Amino acid sequence: MSPIKLVVIAIILYIGYRLLTGGKKKNKAHRPAAPLEEDSPPVVDILVEDPVCHKLVPKKQAIRLQHKENIVYFCSEACCNRFVSKEGEKE
């Protein structure tokens, strides 16, 4: 066997090897990174309704009150106080 033939065979084997393994390598390259802070969604300016005066208030500016299992939003502390005193009368 001549040395040139050996080189050709080596090249063919090398190309075959690359074809077999090349595809697998690509799959490993791009793994999507896990999204950060999945449990804290971006703050969006949602309008919430004040249950006392029925005004729509941007959530960011609203007065928050934990009421039973829900959070209630108010346009002002005055409305919040009115709601709390109203709830107090009920019970």
Ligand SMILES: [Zn+2]
């Ligand atoms: Zn209000």
